[in-house]
Amino acid sequence: xxxxxxxxxxxxxxxIRVDFNVPLNEDFEVTDATRxxxxxxxxxxxxxxxxxxxxxxxLGRPKGEVKEELSLRHxxxxxxxxxxxxxxxxxxxxxxxxxxxxxxxxxGEVLLLENLRFYSQETKGDEAFxxxxxxxxxxxxNDAFGTAHRAHASTTVVxxxxxxxxxxxxxxxxxxxxxxxxxxxxxKPVLAILGGAKVSSKITIIENILDKxxxxxxxxxMTFTFIKAQGGNIGDSICExxxxxxxxxxxxxxxxxxxxxxxxxxxxxxxxxDNNAETQFLxxxxxxxxxxxxxxxxxxxxxxxxxxxxxxxxxxNGPLGVFEFENFANGTIxxxxxxxxxxxxxxxxxxxGGDSVAAVKQFGFENKVSYVSTGGGAMLESLxxxxxxxxxxxx
Ligand code: AMP
Numbered sequence: 282x283x284x285x286x287x288x289x290x291x292x293x294x295x296x297i298r299v300d301f302n303v304p305l306n307e308d309f310e311v312t313d314a315t316r317x318x319x320x321x322x323x324x325x326x327x328x329x330x331x332x333x334x335x336x337x338x339x340l341g342r343p344k345g346e347v348k349e350e351l352s353l354r355h356x357x358x359x360x361x362x363x364x365x366x367x368x369x370x371x372x373x374x375x376x377x378x379x380x381x382x383x384x385x386x387x388x389g390e391v392l393l394l395e396n397l398r399f400y401s402q403e404t405k406g407d408e409a410f411x412x413x414x415x416x417x418x419x420x421x422x423n424d425a426f427g428t429a430h431r432a433h434a435s436t437t438v439v440x441x442x443x444x445x446x447x448x449x450x451x452x453x454x455x456x457x458x459x460x461x462x463x464x465x466x467x468x469k470p471v472l473a474i475l476g477g478a479k480v481s482s483k484i485t486i487i488e489n490i491l492d493k494x495x496x497x498x499x500x501x502x503m504t505f506t507f508i509k510a511q512g513g514n515i516g517d518s519i520c521e522x523x524x525x526x527x528x529x530x531x532x533x534x535x536x537x538x539x540x541x542x543x544x545x546x547x548x549x550x551x552x553x554x555d556n557n558a559e560t561q562f563l564x565x566x567x568x569x570x571x572x573x574x575x576x577x578x579x580x581x582x583x584x585x586x587x588x589x590x591x592x593x594x595x596x597x598n599g600p601l602g603v604f605e606f607e608n609f610a611n612g613t614i615x616x617x618x619x620x621x622x623x624x625x626x627x628x629x630x631x632x633x634g635g636d637s638v639a640a641v642k643q644f645g646f647e648n649k650v651s652y653v654s655t656g657g658g659a660m661l662e663s664l665x666x667x668x669x670x671x672x673x674x675x676x
Contacts, residue, residue, distance in 0.1 A: 282449065282454070282457065282675075282676065283447070283448040283449065283675065284448050284449045284450075284451070284454040285323055285326050285327070285422060285448055285449070285450055285451060285454075286326070287448060288330075288420060288446075288448060289330050290326070290327040290330035290331065290332030290420065291330050291331040291332060291388070292331060292332065292388060293327075293330075293332040293333075293419045293420050294332065294333050294334075294335055294383060294386060294417070294418045294419045294420075295327045295332055295333070295334050295335065295418055295419070295420050295421075295422050296335045296337065296414070296415070296417050296418025296419075296420070296421050296422065296439075297320075297323060297324065297327070297334055297335065297336050297337070297418075297422040297423075297424055297450060298337055298338070298421075298422070298423045298424065298425045298428075298435050298436055298439075299316075299320040299323075299336050299337070299338050299424050299425055299450075300316050300319075300320070300338060300424075300425035300426070300427040300428060300655070300656075301316060301317060301320070301336070301338035301340065301353065301356060301360070301393075302316065302338065302339055302340050302341065302427065303315075303316050303317060303340070303356060303359075305355055305356075309350070309355040310355075310359075311355075311356055311359040314359055314363060315655075316427075316655065317356070317359060317360055317363045318363055319452050319655055320336075320424055320450070320452060321363060321364060322451040322452070323422060323424045323450035323451040323452060324336070324364055324391065325364070326451065327422075328366065328389055328391070331388045331389070332388060333386045333387065333388055333389065333390045333391065333392070334390075334391045334392070335383055335386070335392050335394065335417050335418050336360075336368075336391065336392065336393045336394065337374060337394045337397055337414065337417075337435050338353060338393075338394075338396070338397065338425070339396055339397045339398040339403065339428070339435075340352075340353050340356070340396050340398070341396075341398075342398065343396060343398050343399055344398070344401065345398070345399070345400060345401025345402075345404075346399065347399045348399070351396055351398075351399075352372075352395065352396060353370070353393055353394070353395055353396050354370055354372070354395070356393075357370045357393060360391075360393060364391060366389070366390070366391050368391045368392070368393050369382065369386075369390065369391065369392045369393070370392070370393050370395075371392060371393075371394055371395065372395050373394070373395050374394040374395045374396070374397050374399070374400070374414070375400070375410065375413035375414055375417075376413065379394060379395075379417060380416060380417065383416075383417045383418070394417070397433075397434070397435050402434060403433055403434045403435060404431070404433050404434075405433075405434075406432045406433055406434050406437065406438045407434055407438070408434075408438060410434045411434040411435070411438035411439040411441075411442070412439075412442060414434060414435055414439045415439050415442035415443065419446060420443065420446045420447065420448070421439060421440055421442075421443040421446065421447040421448075422447070422448055422449070422450045423436065423440070423447075423448075423449060423450060423453055423671055423672075423674075423675055424449070424450025424451065424452045424453050425453065425671070426452060426453050426456040426654070426655050426656040426659050426660075427655055427656040427657070427658075427659055428656075428659070428671065429453065429456075429656065429659045429669040429670070429671030429672055430656075430658050430659040430662045430663075430667070430669045430670070430671070431670065431671065432670040432671075436670070436671040436674075437670045437671050437673075437674040438674075440674035440675055441674070447674075447675050448675060449672075449675055452655065453671075453672075455652065456654060456655065456656065456659075456660075457672065459631045459633075459651070459652040459654065460631070460633075460660075460663045460664070462594065462629055462631070463493070463594055463596045463629075463631050464490075464493050464663075464664075464666075465493075467593070467594030467629060468593035468594055468629070469495055469593060469594070470495040470496060470591060470592045470593060470594075471493060471494045471495050471496070471592065471593070471594040471595075471596075472494060472495065472496040472497070472498065472588060472589065472592035472594065472595045472596070473490050473493075473494045473496070473497050473498070473595075473596045473597075473598070474497075474498040474500065474585075474589075474595070474596065474597045474598070474599075474616065474620075475487060475490075475497065475498070475499055475500070475501075475503065475598055475599050476499075476500040476501030476502075476503065476598070476599030476600045476601045476602075476613075476637070477501045477502065477503060477598070477599030477600060477635070477636060477637075478501065478502040478503070478519060479502060479503060479519075479521060480503045480506045480507075480521055480524045480527065480528060481521055481524055483503065483598075483599065484524070484527065485665040485666075486598070486661065486664045486665050487531055488531070488534075489664065489665050489666035490596075490664065491531070491534055491535055491538050491540050492538065494540055494596075495539075495540060495541065495592075496540070496541050496542075496543065496588050496592065497535065497540055497541070497542050497543070498542075498543045498585055498588060498589075499542060499543070499544050500544075500545060500577055500581075500585075500599070500600075500601040500602075500612070500616075501599050501600055501601055501602060502518070502519040503599075504518075504544055504545050504548075504565065504574070505518040505519055505520045505574060506520050506521050506522075506524050506525055506528050507528045507531075507532070507544055508544065508565050508566050509522075509525060510525035510526070510528040510529050511529070511566070512566075513565065513566025513567070514566060514567055514568055514569070515565075515566070515568050515573075515574070516550070516568035516569050516570050516571065516572040516573055516574075517568075517570065517571060517572060517573040518548075518550075518568060518572075518573040518574045519573070543584060543585065543588055544565070545565050545574075545577045545578065545581035545601075546564065546565055546578070546580050546581050546584060547562055547563065547564055547565055547577075547578030547579065547580045547581055548562070548563055548565050548568065548574030548575070548576065548577060548578050548581070549561075549562055549574070549575060549576040549577070549578055549602070549609060549611070549612070550562070550563045550568055550572040550573060550574050550575065551572065551573055551575045551609070552571055552572055554573065554575070554603075555606075556606035556607055556608050556609070557608070560608065562578045562579070563578075565578075565581070575602055575603045575606070575609040576601065576602030576603065576609040576610070576611060576612040576613075577601045577602055577611075577612030577615075577616075578612075581612070582612060582615045582616070582619075585616060585619065586615075586619050589616070589619040589620060589622075589623050590619065590622060590623050590626070592623060592628055593627070593628050593629070594628065594629050594630075595620055595623060595624075595628055595629070595630040595631070596630075596631050596633070596664070597616070597620060597630065597631070597632045597633075597637050597641075597650075598632075598633055598634045598635070598637050598660075598661075598664065599634070599635070599636060599637050600612075600613040600636055600637055600640050601613045601615075601616050604636075604640050604643075604644075610640075610644075613640050613644070614644050617640070617641060617644055617646040617649075618646075620632075620646070620649075620650055621646055621649035621650065624649060624650055624651055625649070628651075629651045629652075630650040630651045630652070631650070631651060631652050631653075631654065632646075632650050632652070632653045632654065633653070633654030633656075633660035633661075633664070634654065634657055634660040634661045634664065635657045635661070638653055638654065638657070641653055659671075
């Protein structure tokens with residue numbers, strides 16, 4: 282696996298695919314610069330070597346049309362600020378103007394290209410467009426994990442024109458290493474915690490992960506499909522009846538593979554899907570009609586704590602309850618605390634994919650776990666066992 286550390290960028294122009302798909306407010310100011318900060322180490326390494334950076338990214342979904350509100354021009358000041366170098370901008374990402382801007386780039390300079398998705402060829406993975414992009418650098422660096430699961434021109438196709446001169450940026454390398462730690466090289470016992478709303482959206486992950494883990498905690502809304510399948514009463518809790526067979530099959534598979542599945546034993550139930558609903562704690566399999574489980578109960582959290590603290594490698598994907606409602610966030614927060622404690626004791630913890638990342642940020646666990654993934658869809662597909670096209674293109 283080649284990373285930027287395997288190259289000396291002196292007098293080289295690095296064509297770097299970054300993920301600067303950042304949120305803007307109505308004054309076109311960047312409201313969350315996390316992704317720009319995340320790309321900084323790669324950019325700095327190139328500059329410190331004595332090279333220059335040509336940055337390419339998408340912003341939003343312009344669908345092949347030039348849309349002024351989605352111009353990357355708006356973020357130039359923010360990127361300059363964060364990188365600490367006056368960033369140049371060119372209002373096209375291919376063609377004469379872009380090529381001229383690259384040609385005049387000196388070592389130590391940074392150039393940002395216009396939004397790649399102003400061309401529909403980008404998302405189509407068009408070869409001619411990728412070839413045009415490839416003219417804008419000597420070494421291709423992919424540092425955009427968030428789009429690594431897309432076979433787009435700038436994330437995948439362009440790599441074929443950089444035989445030997447292509448590598449992973451710092452961020453993408455860290456993502457790959459974190460996933461590898463959980464899926465392949467992690468110290469045992471390995472624990473996966475899967476929560477969230479539905480079994481159907483996590484099924485491929487569960488099936489893939491059963492071969493990698495020693496323990497699996499199933500939480501959140503997914504719980505109830507498992508409990509009902511085993512004959513429990515779940516009241517009005519969220520459930521996918523057509524996935525009950527599958528839930529039983531997963532339990533059988535887990536047993537055959539020696540994986541211990543842990544389900545909640547009690548819930549905080551509500552008489553409506555509402556933060557201010559009436560609540561009571563109930564056994565997970567004795568929820569009457571008119572009530573629904575919206576968070577893990579205290580006994581479940583005790584049980585989970587033992588498993589979490591006993592694990593050396595932990596993957597967390599999906600909340601344990603409806604954490605968006607303050608009154609049903611406790612299970613998710615407690616689990617975050619447990620993972621933080623395990624991490625402090627030396628475990629490796631990876632949080633990835635969708636809502637658990639939001640929860641981790643909201644409740645301030647970001648710096649208390651080993652790694653928080655930056656790519657939702659890309660992380661989910663990695664956990665499903667797929668080789669992402671953007672990663673394969675470099676390997
Ligand atoms: P996911 O995107 O699959 O990780 O699902 C996250 C969503 O699951 C969040 O919006 C949670 O509110 C929701 N969720 C978690 N637990 C429950 C539950 N017991 N009932 C309904 N929704 C839940």
